Amino acid sequence: MSDTASEIAPEALADRIESRRRVVLLDVRNREEVGEWRIEGPSIESVNVPYMKFLSAQATGGIEELVDLEESYVVVCPRGEASAEVADMLTDAGVDAVNLAGGMHGWARVYRRQRIAGDATAATVYQYHRPASGCLGYLVVSGEEAFVVDPLRVFADRYAADAEAEGASVEGVLDTHVHADHVSGLRHVAGATGATAYLSETAADRGVTYEVETVADGDRIDLGDHTVEVRSTPGHTTGAVSLLVDDLLLSGDSLFLDGAPRPDLQKGDESAPEFARTLHETLTERLAPLPDETVVAPGHVPPGTEPADDSTYTARLGDLRERLSVFSESRETFVERVLGSMGAPPANFERIIAANLGRETVADDDAFELELGPNNCAVTAD
Template structure:
């Protein structure tokens, strides 16, 4: 990425890390975030937090010598605020200019790319005799899972950008990664399935239906509905849950159901990313059957653990983005609609498709190759894999 030449300001600009910013927002602190990216980039993807107040003003407006009232509108005069951009280049210039004028501006370290590198981890409080840990990428809402039983582990829905993290965390548990599982062919992030398997010697696992989409590499294990993987003393059961994609397969671990992109804690899946709009209605009907005939009959205390969340989703008391099936059934109208009402709801409430989703799908199918930097750039932005938010 080519960075613009900017005037050299003789001023020191303090920086705040993505981790520190996230902690302050999670604690309920109200912060103004001044985004110096173009408006279309700001609208497409920004830091989503209830206590964040967004001000979007392109850095080009600050190139003139004079700092007008219009350029400081919405900024606190006596409180710290955060200036951000894509990589902390233009935002550092703007923050410096504001500091020269007496404002308490700090810059987000590494900008939105730094935010995209933030990856959190928490263990689920479940009845499973072992550990189910959830990874959360706040920038996109992507969730992945580490399942540990004894000295063996499996990783479900890994992100390529965090391959080293999974290896290190499994080592902390004294476990070797035996399986790497993708619940489906992802459209919003570059999968770490093959990279993590190569780094650990683990077996790659896909559903046979996902492989039938034209996967251009040989998965070590192809599972069908009801098949099990043994990890330590635990059994991971494959459960076919098509709708979001034809190959969508959930993974049942004790009282936890890893639902991939089929059912979220604040919405249901969108059905148009495999066959496009032409196949969306049929896929939505399939999703309805999956939810009503496969998932809803499970015990109410089944913990639903999806592959995505949104900024509007509430965390469970254990800090994970999960919820019981009974809770979701009680508060999500979409789970109580009849079939055609459900289909109409899903098709009428779909956000824009994920950024670069076609290229990401091709990469995850193994039909195209990208290096690590290209992969990281491809998936920047929101995931947009849900049909909407809970009613």
């Protein structure tokens, strides 16, 4: 080959997607892999041509027949190796192509941060977003103290560094529930910073094997000049909680911007109807009465979701009450709809739960591999 294609870093691709610039992805994985997990976004066009087709075409001199010669491509594979070969082939053929460095594994290491609250009287809150899975986490800063909510283990070092840049130290870290889609960074953040690790009493009762301080409905955690109020919001799991900080509701996996969480990951299909009924009560009786101006910041968004005008993944509770059917439908109608639209569970969710309870020890690399792919913690969008 006479030319070598250039690369685009995953962070640079994220910048391009967030700026709503058109991106044409040439995904050279097999169709099953693409169907399970892909890079998504409102400005993305995706073309799937498996790697083996390019090898065959290279042998017969027909590469030009597989692509649009006038198009510009970002080529994607699992780890950036096969896609580098394809990008080189295309470059040799005169096609504008760049390789996504690290492939989907590199994409899974992108972690974005956006300020979503903070003025002279309010706490400062940062929202973290993992585009590969839609996972969201939070850093709350008040004065010289910081509080982390739903940290991811693979990014455990980020939160303390960002708090330090704000002149604060991490004093507390909390998981809103026992996660099933990603390996929690709760213990790693607490261990590295000396912060207190929090779980709800009910979550801890599921058999957590490590030391945590438990909280319950109505508890308040002091943070600088502010308090973090705990609200019990079960249904997705028995121990799920949401947090109120000023007029911001960190809803965890209890309420999403496009609907409700699935109720089957803790005890399976048999108990899902009971969990769904509890979830309906949580949404309609515990969360719906909050003021319209309450800003909901959830624990997940579907990959590819377009953010709000302020570049955050948030919405007014009043707007959610108007557009989500859960707030107007009967309990049994809600249960029937949720049970009929759960889809496939998160990959490796049983091992991830075991790791998050402390029952299984998972190395860093293995933890990263376990959680690759979509989180699938929600039912089909409302």
